[in-house]
Amino acid sequence: MNNKEQGKNLNQSGSGATAMRLRGIVRKEFLQIMRDPSSIAIAFLMPVLLLLLFGYGVSLDAEHVPVAVVVEHSSVHTASLTAKFSTSRYFEPVFITSLQEAKQALINHKVDGIIYLKSDFSRILKTGYEPAPIQVILNGVDSNTARLVSGYVQGIWATWIEELAREQGSRASMPVNLQHRIWFNSQVRSQNFLVPGLVAVIMTLIGALLTAMIVSREWERGTMEALMSTPVAIREILLGKIIPYFVLGMGGMLLTVALTVWLFDVPLRGSFWILVSTSALFLLTALGMGLFISTIARNQFIAGQAAIIVTFLPAFLLSGFIFDIESMPALVQAITHIIAARYFIMILQTVFLAGNVWSVIIPNAFALLVLAIIFLGLSRFKSYKRLD
Amino acid sequence: MWRRVIALIKKEFLALMKDKKSRLTIIIPPILQLLIFGYAATYDLERVRFAVYDEDRSHASRDLISRFSCSPTFHLVSHITRDEHIAPLIDNKNVLLIIRIGPQFSRDLLTGRGTDLQVIIDGRNSNTALIVLNYVRTILTDFNMDWMARHNWPTPPANLYIRSWYNENLESRWFIVPGIVGLLTLVVTMLVTALSVAREREQGTFDQLLVTPLRPFELLLGKALPGFIIGIVEATLIILIAMFWFDIPLRGNLLALYIGLVLFLLSAIGVGLMISSLALTQQQGLMGAFIFLVPSVILSGFTTPIANMPVLVQKLTLFNPLRYFMVVIRGVFLEEAPVTVLLDQYWPMALIGSITMLTAAWFFRHRTT
Numbered sequence: 001m002n003n004k005e006q007g008k009n010l011n012q013s014g015s016g017a018t019a020m021r022l023r024g025i026v027r028k029e030f031l032q033i034m035r036d037p038s039s040i041a042i043a044f045l046m047p048v049l050l051l052l053l054f055g056y057g058v059s060l061d062a063e064h065v066p067v068a069v070v071v072e073h074s075s076v077h078t079a080s081l082t083a084k085f086s087t088s089r090y091f092e093p094v095f096i097t098s099l100q101e102a103k104q105a106l107i108n109h110k111v112d113g114i115i116y117l118k119s120d121f122s123r124i125l126k127t128g129y130e131p132a133p134i135q136v137i138l139n140g141v142d143s144n145t146a147r148l149v150s151g152y153v154q155g156i157w158a159t160w161i162e163e164l165a166r167e168q169g170s171r172a173s174m175p176v177n178l179q180h181r182i183w184f185n186s187q188v189r190s191q192n193f194l195v196p197g198l199v200a201v202i203m204t205l206i207g208a209l210l211t212a213m214i215v216s217r218e219w220e221r222g223t224m225e226a227l228m229s230t231p232v233a234i235r236e237i238l239l240g241k242i243i244p245y246f247v248l249g250m251g252g253m254l255l256t257v258a259l260t261v262w263l264f265d266v267p268l269r270g271s272f273w274i275l276v277s278t279s280a281l282f283l284l285t286a287l288g289m290g291l292f293i294s295t296i297a298r299n300q301f302i303a304g305q306a307a308i309i310v311t312f313l314p315a316f317l318l319s320g321f322i323f324d325i326e327s328m329p330a331l332v333q334a335i336t337h338i339i340a341a342r343y344f345i346m347i348l349q350t351v352f353l354a355g356n357v358w359s360v361i362i363p364n365a366f367a368l369l370v371l372a373i374i375f376l377g378l379s380r381f382k383s384y385k386r387l388d
Numbered sequence: 389m390w391r392r393v394i395a396l397i398k399k400e401f402l403a404l405m406k407d408k409k410s411r412l413t414i415i416i417p418p419i420l421q422l423l424i425f426g427y428a429a430t431y432d433l434e435r436v437r438f439a440v441y442d443e444d445r446s447h448a449s450r451d452l453i454s455r456f457s458c459s460p461t462f463h464l465v466s467h468i469t470r471d472e473h474i475a476p477l478i479d480n481k482n483v484l485l486i487i488r489i490g491p492q493f494s495r496d497l498l499t500g501r502g503t504d505l506q507v508i509i510d511g512r513n514s515n516t517a518l519i520v521l522n523y524v525r526t527i528l529t530d531f532n533m534d535w536m537a538r539h540n541w542p543t544p545p546a547n548l549y550i551r552s553w554y555n556e557n558l559e560s561r562w563f564i565v566p567g568i569v570g571l572l573t574l575v576v577t578m579l580v581t582a583l584s585v586a587r588e589r590e591q592g593t594f595d596q597l598l599v600t601p602l603r604p605f606e607l608l609l610g611k612a613l614p615g616f617i618i619g620i621v622e623a624t625l626i627i628l629i630a631m632f633w634f635d636i637p638l639r640g641n642l643l644a645l646y647i648g649l650v651l652f653l654l655s656a657i658g659v660g661l662m663i664s665s666l667a668l669t670q671q672q673g674l675m676g677a678f679i680f681l682v683p684s685v686i687l688s689g690f691t692t693p694i695a696n697m698p699v700l701v702q703k704l705t706l707f708n709p710l711r712y713f714m715v716v717i718r719g720v721f722l723e724e725a726p727v728t729v730l731l732d733q734y735w736p737m738a739l740i741g742s743i744t745m746l747t748a749a750w751f752f753r754h755r756t757t
Contacts, residue, residue: 038675046679053683057701058692060515065695081546106553108729112695121546131547140552141722143560144431144515145693150550151522154529157548164545173544175497175535176452178528179504180521183478185511193513194692205682209675301587302407304674305579309417312682313575317429322691324516327434332427349512350481359480 021232025240033244042209043248047256050202051195055264058198060190060322062145064092065152067113068102071095075122081134081160085115090152106139113138113149184269184353195264196348197321199256200282200341204315206252207286208293208307210245215294215303234383238376242287249283260352270351274361278347281368285340286311288375295382315341343367392602396610403587404580404614414579414618418572422626425568426634429691431560433519435463438485439477442467446494448535452505455527456487462523474508484510485520497535554722565634566721567690570713573623573649574656574684578677581615581660585752586673598753608749612657619653630721640720644727648716651737655709658744665751684708689715712737 033039069085071078085093094111096102102114116135124132136153140146158174165173185192218224227237257275260266268275290307297303317323318332319341325333336342343364350360405411438456442449457464465483468474477483488506496503507524511517535541555562588594597607627645630636638645663676687694687701688710694702705711712733719725719733 038671042675050682053701053704054686057687057697057704059696060692061696062693063696107723125545128545131543132545134546134548136548136550138550138552140555140558141563141718142693143552143555143558143563144519146552146555146558147431147522148518150552151518151525153550154525154548157546161544161546173542174502175532175539175541176503176505176528178507178525180507180509180524182509182511182514182517182521185514185517188511188514188518190514193515205678209678300670300674301583304583304670304677305414307674308575308579308678308681309421312678312685313421313425313571316685317425320513322515323429323431324433324513326437327430327432328428332424335424336428353512354479357479 018233018236022236022240022243025227025232025236026243029240029244033248039210039245039248042206043245043252044255047202047206047252048259050205051198051256051259052263054198054202055191055195055259058191058194060144060148060194061188062148062152063089065090065113065145065149066092066094066111067115067149068096068105068111069093070097070099070102070114070116071121072099072117072119073122077122077125077164078117080163081117081156082115084156084160088152088156090149103137106137109139112145113153115153191264192266192353193349194322195260195266196352197319197345199253199260200319200344200348201312201315201321202256203249203253203279203283204286204311204341207245207249207283208290208311210249211241211287211290211294215241215291234380238291238380238383241291242284242376245287246280246283249287250280253279253283266352268352269355271356274356275348275351278344278351278361278365278368281365281372282340282344284372285368285375288372288379289340291379292375292382295379314339318342319345321345337367338371340368340371343371389603389606392600393606393610393613396597396602396607397613400584400610400614403584404618414576418576418622418626419629422565422568422572422629423633426561426565426630429560429564429568431515431519431564433461433516433523436461436485436520436523437463437465437483438487439466439468439473439483440464441469441474441486441488443491444489444493448494448497449489452489452528452531453487455531456524459523459527478508478510481510484516485524487524498539500539500541561634562636562722563718564691565630565636566717567688567714569623569626569630570652570688570710570717571685571690572626573619573652573713574710575681576622577615577619577653577656578660578681580618581611581657582663582677583670583673584611584615585661585664585748586667586670589667590669604749604752607752608661608745611661611748612745615657615660616653619656620649623649623653636721638721639724640726644725644730645717645720647727647734648713648720648730648737651734651741652709652713652716654741655737655744658741658748659709661748662744662751665748665755668755684710687711706736707740709737709740 067085069082071082082093085091096105099116102111105111106114114137116137118133118135121132124130134157138146138149161173182188228234257279261268289311293306293310294303297306315321318336318339321341325336325342328336347361347364350357404414440453442453456462468477474486477486486508488508490504490506493503505528509517509520536543552558585594588597602610631638659680660677663680664673667673667676687697687705688708694705694711697705715733716730719730
């Protein structure tokens, strides 16, 4: 109680004293960081390593998909069709003579699909009374890849019958043909959206790790209480903790953004400064969340567990990084609103690929700001109360 | 020997369970996460917002549009009448898809010339864009088939008949939810084991353990078994929820699944204990757990296929126990994979498990401050 009063009195003694005390705390934290370089490694080295590993490793572009091609009776037409598979970058055809063997290969995961042209395929094709069947069997376990592959197969089929029709001098063979344009990413390169998303996932981890571990260590060792008995106000202690790690975190953040642009060739169509300022906001929420976790856990063991549980997996699965938020059930969508990464990923994907779309950037940046205030405010509130 | 090991196990459980917060972090989050992630993590799209730009306004164009607006996958947001409306709708994320039907649409169709349907898709998430494109293609194919049948259109020379094995309706959840079983099992065992030695090291009680009559092997057993028991119980619970709550079919046999689970737990606990025995402080232990956990989840084939990775990264995944367990659990759930087919997945986990366990046991004694 005494401490609190004293703290309040000192708070009122002007901003000069606050600045001085704050400077002292920040200096202490920086010294601590320098003495134990592990936090520098976390802030700089880890984001770069993780981004390198994941940026190359995480891809949804299925290319060179191994497929078994079974042609029971070959002809000019089967040759022109299978040639389409051989030249496509999406497929790696393996020619197998019997369907039985091909099925075995599918069961053993040697191939992901089977293209089967029965012995009467060319005969039916020539008579032209009915469509000749091209049978395709896919391994559907990985439904997303299976769906992509089935799209590629349909693409090949459509161009093939188009060419066939042209050869025979007949008109277009389908009533309506699909002409599609995919904006912002016409090459449909999944890295263009996954790598910016990874920046958010990785920085969530870094922010939470930096603060969660470090602050709870201070609680556990009792040095937090020692700090609190000094004239320094809680607000200043927390700020003093946030500032150095914010500086470190921004360093890591800029490094990952640089890698995204220059190494992974993700086009940056929006403004660099919007990127930097929204990154700063996001980092603040990530640090705030870490601070909050460590303030309520007050012990490294639980803080660490909580950091793993509430940061990484939600940022990975509930943020729109891979899975579309709008397709989730309403209740789960509501939960995603407290995931800071959700807003940041929306901003990143827009600023990188679409440009400065204010109607997307402003509401999401505002949400980040609100979350930062909530987390930091809650940490302060919680720290205060426990002292009584 | 067993008396000593059991005493140690009891002590470990006490350390884990005596604190209410710590008890809660082990039991509640995995179940909650399974429920939330099980619903959230799906590639299937629903209520895709789209706009229509119909310059034709004919019977045929309205028929085509209604096929979209009546489908539960799509949700018609607006009709637009000018080119300038297209860009803002997509930019501002009001819609994901715009369908444009040109003024000649029905005339070209009726004269038998064939026509185009233009679609514009927001590609900021290119995977979502491809899925939308696929849905559009399915609806358009239906429309084409009906039109051909009704208007004496010449049939195409060849038709595609695509079937999928194991997951006939290509439900994303069937792929993801078994994956979550592996994911959460790994997280729980890492949480339990990765800090267990490090915490004692930091508090100085590990040295006391070392001077007890416990032999290194018994110490290892005592440290490993609690994680193993918790892992088995929790995994079983999660598997039950996957089966009965999410209705994922379990087609294979339980023996194949549990051989895989035991070996997977062995390897996960091995890695956890190795990290823990190397760490001098809890912070290092936690960091190690994190550094192992995050890549092993992202590079396990859980969401993005290993086959899509560059060769070097694919080689790295060979050290990842979760990679093998993903194949086992999906294989048993969906493909009815027998033990013999899964042998190639079993032995690497067994190998990782034994090597890491032995390393951990060695470090128990040889790593000192």
